[in-house]
Amino acid sequence: MEKFMQWIDERYPLTETYNEHLAKYYAPKNFNWMYYFGSLALLMLVVQIVTGIFLTMHYKPDARLAFESVEYIMRDVPWGWLMRYLHAVGASFFFIVVYLHMLRGMLYGSHRSPRELLWLVGMVIFLCLMAEAFMGYLLPWGNMSYWGAQVIISLFGAIPYVGDGLTEWIRGDFVVADATLNRFFALHVIALPLVLAGLVFVHLIALHKVGSNNPDGIEIKKNKGPDGIPVDGIPFHPYYTVKDLVGVSVFLMIYFAVVFFMPEFFGWFLEHDNFTPANLLQTPTEIKPLWYFTPFYSILRATTNTLLPYLAGVALVTMVLAVMAVKNLIGRALIVGATVVFIAGLFTLEAKFWGVVLMGLSIVLLALLPWLDRSPVKSIRYRGWMYKTAITVFCINFLLLGWLGTQGVDETKTLLAQVGTIIYLLFFVLMPVYTSLDKTRPVPERLTK
């Protein structure tokens, strides 16, 4: 065996890789349950790819056959229903896992230096995952699939000048049609999964370069023993491989419980209107995206003409803060100029365009967190009341926006969504202020527990 390994190692760095990334990869000893979600996300990627491959063996990417082929998978293919439910419910669980993974980062300051790039790669993964799920959702060619795609693709039509050409290019037709289904299939089953797998690889390499953060937000690499090993570190294998297995077991119990007993999850994971085939003359009476898109969807819907003056207000606040932060004159002039152009744009271009911009911005702002957060400490454990309040409000607000996105619109709900949108923006815009004012507690030398 030893000889065999030697033979391999002379030709491929197998033992070296194993040591570097598992047996001698030192992780902080105080990971809590929030640290399960990274490996769970990896698990879900594998589940989606495996179930996806088996679905592809029976699914037909043709507007005339697609809906029926999904019913065929459900009724006639042995265990087909299991593959499909694992995949469809899996998409929702994937997002639950990823959202909690991101929240973990915001709680413990995992996006802060030196992990900015890791966070950015994560944001790109998040975008790809949204694209992947969106395209997958068109494939069953149900009525909700059809109209959901129609709405989201039309978003690009709001871009001045190029919008119409762009939407035709995306759809490959003047409306969502067979050409759209066919290309979404290609992107969903091969292009995006490849990109996702590549990005996940880069994500892990970036992680292992800087090492994991932890619930205390203390850099364990700053405190190494005489052997060069962080005193608060433990090897990933076997300590965390075994711990993660416990997490996986608990997670799978919940996941399978949903797959077997309530795969539709009250219409949240599989929507009722998607059990009728696409009908291009009839939009479903209440159209909504799947739950994981609804917070952003709410922001889109909330952007009507009434909201625009308030947006101008937020832009002015941002300008004042930015001018105070930037010391040189040219920089300041640029900031003021950009704000003036933006505000002028607010009152000349259509509200629908700004809805799209705002929806994009709400994701870009998340990517900017590493630079907006000015606190001297990373973890919530040592932060003061301001950040704690802000993040609590942010989370409640995010859930509220998410819930509103699943509801029909009326006066109060629109107003609520508008307030929610402004709160969402202010959380980020004011972050440099409240994180630097906030009183923090001293961070200990060593990890706590």
Added chain:
Amino acid sequence: MAHDKNVDKAKRRFLTHVTTSVGAVGTGVAVVPFVSSMQPSARAKAAGAPVEVDISRLEPGRLLKVEWRGKPVWILRRTEEMLATLEADEPGLADPNSSESDQPAYATGRTRSIRPGILVLVGVCTHLGCSPLDKFDTGGTVGQVHDWPGGFFCPCHGSTFDLSGRVYKNVPAPRNLPVPPHSFKDDNTILVGIDHADETGKA
């Protein structure tokens, strides 16, 4: 080679730049066919034939939905009561004169039609392309409009339109529902996709 003092650095740099530029241009050119292949195909472009619709059995106050170029087209036979609501709607409308909206020159004004009784619209919301629902029962609140006079309601983001397809203020949809090119072949037959010849409206 690396230690050769006689290397002409400028020439080397020049060659590096030239090869890189040629490579970049080549890659750029290679991308064109891939990107272009995603545009609507010749077949998709050709599928724009006009549609002939028989409206002899369309009752007053009822809506007929047909498909034209893959889009829903609506034909509504408006009653006198329906037509009477149009004027009162106007203070609440975003573009009552349809000056920012999309319709042929022969279907402008309050009724946006060739014959006031027959309204032809593309049933695609000008916000993000859903197909609005018909809400012809009057009264109550629809979207943000109280005392609803009848019209259309888009379920996607709550835009409201009157019985001429004109959009209300403060909703996400920016413009009135488009009127497609259409004409009357005879009293009971509409051709969607073929322009009306007589500007006076007496087909």
